[in-house]
Every structure is written in structure tokens, then in C-alpha cells.
Amino acid sequence: MYKLLSHTDLDGVGCGVLAKLAFGDRIKIRYNSIASLNREVEWFLENEERNTHLFITDLSVNEENEKRLEEFYQTGGKVQLLDHHKTALHFNEYEWGHVVVEDNEGSLASGTSLFYEYLIENELIQTSNAVDEFVELVRQYDTWEWEKNNNQEAHRLNALFFLISIDEFEEKMVNRLQNSDHFFFDEFEQKILDMEEDKVERYIRRKRRELVQTSIDDYLAGIVYAESYHSELGNELGKEYPHLDYIAMLNMGGKRISLRTIHDHVDVSEVAGHYGGGGHAKAAGCSLTNEAYNQFVTDTFHLDPVREDARRNRYNLKESSSGSLYETQNDDMFLVSLQNEDEWIIENSKGLSIHTFKSFKEAEIFLKRNYAAWLVRDDIFVKYLIRYIKKLKHGE
CATH class of the missing domain: 3.30.160 (Double Stranded RNA Binding Domain)
Structure with missing residues (x-):
């Protein structure tokens, strides 16, 4: 038997889709937040049969479980951790750890792409054009290469992921990849994705009017309260206000902060790491700790929103010879x-x-x-x- 513990985002569930293709009913899958992963690992080590092969993808465990997994492995247990976050690079010290941020050709890795490579190398999955295309869409979205390449298919795949339940998404993708020569969106999905794009545009227009800016440590941050569409919102606000080093989106209900930047000189995973979080250089997140709450909420609540540049001018234009x-x-x-x-x-x-x-x-x-x-x-x-x-x- 096999067990997969993976993340709850598109990249994490992409690993689950591959696991279903490779192992079918022989694998149990649990999707986890960063916080819940360690509880799942503890439960596995205390309750699962030792012949169950454990996969951990797109996430890494805490120091205590790191030691317990090493002991489990050294005593004959089967475990493989696959991650692509630089905060997890130290897991490469273990035989059961494989962490790659960027491959030898300069391409950024994702949890799904690493798991796919592992399954292929161990002859556990049958490759196809459809699976190749799906893995690449997930990788480009998770690493933000889709934005640089203007890969709207990758963007729409993530939008579809959030429009339906994880179980439905997983079932749809497994069936499609098993029975199609190429990856595609069906007619119904195209329609709801078009409707969703209109909804996102309206949401971003509203949130643009709520953004405030302030200095936090060595950076000038844009802060906005938002519970939805963090990737799209952070990207658009970053391009709209390029003078800001990064955008912080506060989900007060979830007590989380999502961080995005469009700049190469800013690494938001380091910002998130200051509050116990992590992620990628351009996309990261953390919990709304007491320190984070004071800096991002208490110290900024009184600030007026940043005013937008006039959009329909004929005379007062940027770079105008008349000023x-x-x-x-x-x-x-x-x-x-x-x-x-x-x-x-x-x-x-x-x-x-x-x-x-x-x-x-x-x-x-x-x-x-x-x-x-x-x-x-x-x-x-x-x-x-x-x-x-x-x-x-x-x-x-």
C-alpha cells in the first residue's frame, strides 16, 4: 500500500492526480495545510503498517518529525519526501529526501514535476502527451513562469481548481489524463472560466481602491484585506504599483498573509520566514502572528488608501513633454x-x-x-x- 501527504494547492493536488494515475486504489491521499502536515505524519508513524510506502510532496516536516522519519527509514520504513522550496534544501542530506528548487537547465521545479520525474524513473507511471502537458501547466503556474510566458492555460487550470471541490478536480483530471491524447478544458469548463475571469476583474478593481502602503523593515509594502484570488490580485496590484516592493494580502478570517512580488530584488519567502512561514521568492505566505498583526494591521489601519493614477487623461500624461x-x-x-x-x-x-x-x-x-x-x-x-x-x- 501507498500513502501520499500533499499540499492543498494546485501543485499539491497535482501530485495527488499523478498518484491516482500511478497507483489507483492502492494509495490513500490526504491533502494538508502546512500546519496539519506534521499531525498527519505523527499519526502515520504511530498507526500505519510499516510496509506502507509514505510519500510527502510539496511540503516539508518540522524538526521533530524529520528525526522520526529518519529513524523510520533506518529501521526499514519506506518514505520519500519531494519538495521544491529552498527552505527544505537540508532534506537532501537524507536518502529519503529530494529537494530541487531549480534544475540543471535553469527551470524552476514544482512538487508535481518532481513527483512525475520520480514516478517515471521508478517505472511507476505511464507517460503520455496529456500527462506531460498537465504537469507542465501545473509547474508553470506554481513557479509563476505562466506570467512571463503568458500561458493562460496554466492560469485557467488554477482557476478551475478553485471553482470545484478537490475531489471533483482530482476525479476530472484523472479521467481526462487516462482517456485523452492531449490536455483540454471541456465546453462547460470554458464557460464557467470565462464567467470567473469577469468576476476576478471586478474584484481586483474594488481591491485597488483599498490598498495602503507603508514601510515594514527594509521594504515598502502594499497592504490590502482580501480573502480571495490572492495570486491574481497580488500580480495585478504589483504591476499597477511597481514602486511597491511587495503586496501583502490579509485574510483575517483565515488569519493568514499571502505575499506576492514582481521584483527580482525582493524575496518574499524571506519576509514570510520572519513570521514562521515560507514559500517561493515571488509568492509566499505566513500566519498572522502577533508581530505580523501589529505591523500589518495595527500600525496601518489608520492609513488612507493609495490613490489610483487618472486613467482617461488626454493632456496630463506620463512622460509628457509639457510635464x-x-x-x-x-x-x-x-x-x-x-x-x-x-x-x-x-x-x-x-x-x-x-x-x-x-x-x-x-x-x-x-x-x-x-x-x-x-x-x-x-x-x-x-x-x-x-x-x-x-x-x-x-x-x-
Whole structure:
């Protein structure tokens, strides 16, 4: 007999789909949160028959269970841990541990891709185009390569995963991969996925108006309360506000924080690790500990949301030769204009130079990070120019 303990996300359940394809009714599967995994491992070691082969995928155990699993293995027990998080790399010290963050060709690994390789190497699964395609979709979504490659199929697979129950998803995928030459979405799935995309867009538009920004340790973080669509929301807010180092989405009911970044210089797994969590460089999470609550909730609750840049302007445009006008919560105005071919200047409403920059982007990031400024509407821009011209006429 076999037993699989895996994560509750798409990558973790992807491992369950492969396990069903490989072992059928001979395997028992339990999907776990990070916190519940260790309880499941303890139960297994105390209650399961020793001839049951244990797989742990997309998750790693605590120090106590690490020692117990080593003892279990050394006394003849069968266990294989497969993970792709860098916080688990020390498990490679054990014969039963296999942790790969990035392969020799530079591709990021996922729990599903590692488990698939293991099953193939041990001749436990039959490969097919459909299974290959499914594993790659899961891998690209979990490692965020889908965003770089604009792989919407991977994105939609994750959306489908959250639209139906885990049992239904698992059953659908197993049946499809057993009976199809290629992976696909059926007509009904296409329709509900189209409807879901519209729903996500509306949700993101609403949450954009609730985001606040603040400095936490060495980073400037964007914080928003959100219980749904963390991947889509974090990605869109990161692109909408690139001056922010990362986006923190607070699920108050679940007492969890999800972290996302679009920047290569930021590793949110390190941020999450400070609060006892973990994950990937661009996507991670942690529990809402007392320290995290004080920093992300108590210290920011009084802050006003970040204002969005005006979207329908004809005159006050970014990188405009006539200048781009920004405003702050304190009603201060800043004009970003081109000084010469390779120098942009920021002036305040009194005409005083603040800083010079090599590009418009650098100037805008400075304003948004230090003043939480936003691009104003055309009507405000025109009024500002009229006042500015009047001052020039009067010699002010």
C-alpha cells in the first residue's frame, strides 16, 4: 500500500492526480495545510503498517518529525519526501529526501514535476502527451513562469481548481489524463472560466481602491484585506504599483498573509520566514502572528488608501513633454518634466526643484515611494497650468 501527504494547492493536488494515475486504489491521499502536515505524519508513524510506502510532496516536516522519519527509514520504513522550496534544501542530506528548487537547465521545479520525474524513473507511471502537458501547466503556474510566458492555460487550470471541490478536480483530471491524447478544458469548463475571469476583474478593481502602503523593515509594502484570488490580485496590484516592493494580502478570517512580488530584488519567502512561514521568492505566505498583526494591521489601519493614477487623461500624461502633474494626500503638487535629453526634474507647486533623475520612471517611483503621489485628472492639470501662467505674468 501507498500513502501520499500533499499540499492543498494546485501543485499539491497535482501530485495527488499523478498518484491516482500511478497507483489507483492502492494509495490513500490526504491533502494538508502546512500546519496539519506534521499531525498527519505523527499519526502515520504511530498507526500505519510499516510496509506502507509514505510519500510527502510539496511540503516539508518540522524538526521533530524529520528525526522520526529518519529513524523510520533506518529501521526499514519506506518514505520519500519531494519538495521544491529552498527552505527544505537540508532534506537532501537524507536518502529519503529530494529537494530541487531549480534544475540543471535553469527551470524552476514544482512538487508535481518532481513527483512525475520520480514516478517515471521508478517505472511507476505511464507517460503520455496529456500527462506531460498537465504537469507542465501545473509547474508553470506554481513557479509563476505562466506570467512571463503568458500561458493562460496554466492560469485557467488554477482557476478551475478553485471553482470545484478537490475531489471533483482530482476525479476530472484523472479521467481526462487516462482517456485523452492531449490536455483540454471541456465546453462547460470554458464557460464557467470565462464567467470567473469577469468576476476576478471586478474584484481586483474594488481591491485597488483599498490598498495602503507603508514601510515594514527594509521594504515598502502594499497592504490590502482580501480573502480571495490572492495570486491574481497580488500580480495585478504589483504591476499597477511597481514602486511597491511587495503586496501583502490579509485574510483575517483565515488569519493568514499571502505575499506576492514582481521584483527580482525582493524575496518574499524571506519576509514570510520572519513570521514562521515560507514559500517561493515571488509568492509566499505566513500566519498572522502577533508581530505580523501589529505591523500589518495595527500600525496601518489608520492609513488612507493609495490613490489610483487618472486613467482617461488626454493632456496630463506620463512622460509628457509639457510635464506630468502629481498630487499627494496633503494637497501638495509635484510636476515631473524633462530638463534636457537625459534628465528629468521634479518641481513642487512653488516651482522649487526637488530632485533630478535619469528617467521619468525613476522620478515617478521616487514620488510614489516618498509621497504616495498619484497622477491627477486633466481638469486639475489645466487649473494648475492656468495658475502657473498667471504667476509668470505677474512676475511671481
